[in-house]
Amino acid sequence: MNKENNRFNYRISIINENPIIKTRNYFLVTLVLLYDSSPFFLMGSKLFFWIILFVLLLLAAGFREKTLNTKIIALLGIVFFLIVLQQLFYASGFSPAAMYKPLMYFYTPFLFFTIMGIRYFKYLFNILFFIAIYTSIIYLMQSLLPPIDNFLLSAFNSVFPYTSAEWENTILIYSRPIQSGYFFMRNSGVFHEPGAYANYLMLAIILNTYFTRNPLNFKNIFLAVVLLTTYSTTGYFMLFIFMSYYFLKSIFPVLLKPLIIVPFLLLMYNIFQNTDFLGRKVQNQFETQKNFVKNNEFEQRGRFYSFAMAAKSIIKAPITGRGILAVKQSEQDEIFAGGYGFPGLFSRFGVLFGIFYMWHFYIGFSKLSKLYLMPKVFTLTAFTVINIGLLSQAYFFHTAYIMFFIIGFMLNFSDGKNIIYKSILLNNQTGTNISDAEKA
Numbered sequence: 001m002n003k004e005n006n007r008f009n010y011r012i013s014i015i016n017e018n019p020i021i022k023t024r025n026y027f028l029v030t031l032v033l034l035y036d037s038s039p040f041f042l043m044g045s046k047l048f049f050w051i052i053l054f055v056l057l058l059l060a061a062g063f064r065e066k067t068l069n070t071k072i073i074a075l076l077g078i079v080f081f082l083i084v085l086q087q088l089f090y091a092s093g094f095s096p097a098a099m100y101k102p103l104m105y106f107y108t109p110f111l112f113f114t115i116m117g118i119r120y121f122k123y124l125f126n127i128l129f130f131i132a133i134y135t136s137i138i139y140l141m142q143s144l145l146p147p148i149d150n151f152l153l154s155a156f157n158s159v160f161p162y163t164s165a166e167w168e169n170t171i172l173i174y175s176r177p178i179q180s181g182y183f184f185m186r187n188s189g190v191f192h193e194p195g196a197y198a199n200y201l202m203l204a205i206i207l208n209t210y211f212t213r214n215p216l217n218f219k220n221i222f223l224a225v226v227l228l229t230t231y232s233t234t235g236y237f238m239l240f241i242f243m244s245y246y247f248l249k250s251i252f253p254v255l256l257k258p259l260i261i262v263p264f265l266l267l268m269y270n271i272f273q274n275t276d277f278l279g280r281k282v283q284n285q286f287e288t289q290k291n292f293v294k295n296n297e298f299e300q301r302g303r304f305y306s307f308a309m310a311a312k313s314i315i316k317a318p319i320t321g322r323g324i325l326a327v328k329q330s331e332q333d334e335i336f337a338g339g340y341g342f343p344g345l346f347s348r349f350g351v352l353f354g355i356f357y358m359w360h361f362y363i364g365f366s367k368l369s370k371l372y373l374m375p376k377v378f379t380l381t382a383f384t385v386i387n388i389g390l391l392s393q394a395y396f397f398h399t400a401y402i403m404f405f406i407i408g409f410m411l412n413f414s415d416g417k418n419i420i421y422k423s424i425l426l427n428n429q430t431g432t433n434i435s436d437a438e439k440a
Helices: 002-012 019-037 047-061 070-090 097-116 119-144 146-162 194-212 218-228 233-249 257-274 276-294 303-316 332-337 341-349 351-371 376-390 399-410 418-425 434-439
Strands: none
Touching: 019 047, 019 097, 019 119, 019 399, 047 097, 070 097, 070 351, 070 399, 097 119, 097 399, 119 146, 119 194, 119 218, 119 399, 194 218, 194 233, 194 376, 194 399, 218 233, 233 376, 303 341, 341 351, 341 376, 351 376, 351 399, 376 399
């Protein structure tokens, strides 16, 4: 069994990849991560940048036969059909966006899958970990040293005219921390706001747990500490659930676990209830946005408001969904507001497609757990934590997250020895063949 594990780990590693291919892959993953999440691109028209990325991915994939198959063609066709129905029922006519939105949402991550296989997550983790290191250094310097803060503020102002950001908060490789209203600033990393950064940090922790099978790996501890600097309510909640998994699966004796977990839960509850930027913030947002929903006020949006609007949209269009294109159509504000997490998925794509997507999204986590020999309880934990995070961000169709769906939908293997050989067939970018892997 150890021999088989060594063969498998050899093949999923990126260490032995050709340096040119490795550099290209790092460039592509970094570029798409920034395109998806950086405020540098966030607020402006992204179509031009996506076309450039799409061409680069096609060139990297080499226009090979595996860039098209029956599954991906059927998936793109279904999404295109849903868009046409939505345009027919809820808009004034056909939009050209129907031709490229399916490619933007689903074919772009599929190209990553054909180029890198599951190694995509190795590249993504390494990039996120590097971002966490250097942005933490800058964040601390900016927080503690006024001259550094002044210099960075000047840099944000100078770069702003060349970005599509909404305000002066990005130099592409670093985003301006958010004032919390208290004595501290909230770390945003390279992302548009601290909560978004917390989501990606939690994703990195989960990926590294797959790789190491150790929730308290040093890198995970470091990432958890960085997550604390975001002061994100959702981020803290995700981390709490993940740590609960560790306690339940830890080596502590069964009788000792309740003595650890119960005080831990009580302590976390007390902190949440009595901290302004946690419990009170959530309560204030809920009350405020509940009134917006009650009074049909579209000018103000938020997460609770989003859930209510998504529910309304699902009731009105349960089969076809509404708002995939987010173009001008009836009650556009309501559609836009329903964009967070799986409620947004169901409201935009309809219940049937939503169930199909969420099932394969879960299967993606499950297949990774089988590949990395993780227990089923970790699959459920990772799936739950990621979905809780996505309830607070419109990130469901960012490449880093949709890759779980692509793996669940596209990757086929059976349990047992075939896991090793199927993983070898996922990608052959290094030129290593099966016989070479067996010798490793």
